Amino acid sequence: MNRKFSIIAVSLAAFALWAGGCNFAPKYQRPSVETPAAFKEAADWKPAQPKDDARRGNWWEVFGDPQLNALEEQVSVSNQNIAAAFANFLAARASVKEARAAYYPVLTTAPSAVRNYQSAVPPPVPASTSYNWDLYSLPFDASWEPDLWGNIRNNVNATTFVAQASAATLEGLLLTTQADLAADYYQLRAQDMLIQVNADTVAADQKSLDLLKVQSASGIASDEDVSQAETLLKTVQAQATGLGVARAQLEHAIALLIGKPASAFSIAVEPFKSNPPMIPIGVPSQLLERRPDVAASERNVAAANARIGIAKAAFFPTLTLTGSAGLESSDPIGNLIKDPIKLWAIGGGLTETIFDAGLRSAVVEQSRAQYDATVANYRQTVLTAFQEVEDSLSALRILSQQLGQEDAAVQSAERTLALATQRYKLGIDSYLNVITAQIALLNNQQTAVSIRSQEMTSSVQLIVALGGGWNAAQLPTPEQLNGKAPEHASSTR
Numbered sequence: 001m002n003r004k005f006s007i008i009a010v011s012l013a014a015f016a017l018w019a020g021g022c023n024f025a026p027k028y029q030r031p032s033v034e035t036p037a038a039f040k041e042a043a044d045w046k047p048a049q050p051k052d053d054a055r056r057g058n059w060w061e062v063f064g065d066p067q068l069n070a071l072e073e074q075v076s077v078s079n080q081n082i083a084a085a086f087a088n089f090l091a092a093r094a095s096v097k098e099a100r101a102a103y104y105p106v107l108t109t110a111p112s113a114v115r116n117y118q119s120a121v122p123p124p125v126p127a128s129t130s131y132n133w134d135l136y137s138l139p140f141d142a143s144w145e146p147d148l149w150g151n152i153r154n155n156v157n158a159t160t161f162v163a164q165a166s167a168a169t170l171e172g173l174l175l176t177t178q179a180d181l182a183a184d185y186y187q188l189r190a191q192d193m194l195i196q197v198n199a200d201t202v203a204a205d206q207k208s209l210d211l212l213k214v215q216s217a218s219g220i221a222s223d224e225d226v227s228q229a230e231t232l233l234k235t236v237q238a239q240a241t242g243l244g245v246a247r248a249q250l251e252h253a254i255a256l257l258i259g260k261p262a263s264a265f266s267i268a269v270e271p272f273k274s275n276p277p278m279i280p281i282g283v284p285s286q287l288l289e290r291r292p293d294v295a296a297s298e299r300n301v302a303a304a305n306a307r308i309g310i311a312k313a314a315f316f317p318t319l320t321l322t323g324s325a326g327l328e329s330s331d332p333i334g335n336l337i338k339d340p341i342k343l344w345a346i347g348g349g350l351t352e353t354i355f356d357a358g359l360r361s362a363v364v365e366q367s368r369a370q371y372d373a374t375v376a377n378y379r380q381t382v383l384t385a386f387q388e389v390e391d392s393l394s395a396l397r398i399l400s401q402q403l404g405q406e407d408a409a410v411q412s413a414e415r416t417l418a419l420a421t422q423r424y425k426l427g428i429d430s431y432l433n434v435i436t437a438q439i440a441l442l443n444n445q446q447t448a449v450s451i452r453s454q455e456m457t458s459s460v461q462l463i464v465a466l467g468g469g470w471n472a473a474q475l476p477t478p479e480q481l482n483g484k485a486p487e488h489a490s491s492t493r
Helices: 002-019 061-064 066-072 080-102 151-219 224-255 284-290 292-313 358-426 431-465
Strands: 106-109 111-119 130-146 319-331 342-349
Touching: 002 106, 061 066, 061 151, 061 431, 066 106, 066 151, 080 151, 151 292, 151 431, 224 431, 284 292, 284 358, 358 431
Parallel strands: none
Antiparallel strands: 106 130, 111 130, 130 319, 319 342
């Protein structure tokens, strides 16, 4: 009998090992995408020499702004959206451990102690005719479902890919949040520059008005000239005051990004002096490895591919192996180990669905359709990545040309104002020509500041579009997902 049981056990084990190599998920390959050889808008672009480590880590340091560096360092520590994304990553990592637990047997126990009272004859009876008896038991039950058709393996793979996608999503959110901070910071500095331009204009207009008042008192200037100068001064003062609204809101936005109350945060006024940095571009194919959103989308495709295998495995029977053992005694619990009654049992069973009205086929069809959807989403993400790089490159190229033209316009407006002022002093033209020239100069100066702000923002957007120096090789491996969280993410707790 024992020999027969051993043969059966060995046969079941051999069958489990053979079937354990089955995997009904399609062999995974990264979906193909059309990748251009070079960026079209980079034809007239003069990038820095390519260096793989040029934008690793703290990419914002290429701008050379110590205050921006200090603010960026606080994003990963205090931003609450990043903290929430990190918690989601931890939950995804825990799901991998949950899925892996299915590889192993489940062992349970339910100790019990029962005391029974029974009387020898129906009551009422003397106490001497009743008796007690006790029953103590310590059972152990085990069950195990061998992964015959790769169902558990594919579930582990799917949850691993989802956890990797969650890690990439975390990195993508961190990158975009850092970029939002940099963009807000340079827009704030642009407001500071506008404040300075308007302050200089107010000072110049005030000086002109004071001079006109003296000349009017001497009969040299007319009251109309004085009134026109006062109108221009008040207009510029009102514009200068209005600049405070946008600056305050940008300051509040920065406070939110670094996880601080807006009421307890401020940045001193200081016009920016930074110029757009030289940015190495590389080739389009590198975006497939350097963009966190592309990596997350690709990992979702891999997870969907694994789920097809899970759906297919449902067509095959499930083998469940069970076993139980335990101790039982009517003696006090202290003697349960010394002289118990020993109980044990082993068994196994197969479960197979005979008829489900096409349910499993529908699930497989659904899984395939979901896989196709993730492939389309992946290709769309890649196309969007190419578009964003091209957009940023074209913006920088065109804004650079526009800024040069606008700087020339500012210089021309300064000459026009000087000539108009001279002609007014000579009595050739009215003061209205001076005011017109002053307004034209102010408008051109404001436009130049706006273009410079857009240029800085486009530089930030280009770095982000290129992935900010991130690389898919930084995704956590399956081994890491069963261990310690990545250090770069743990700081967001």
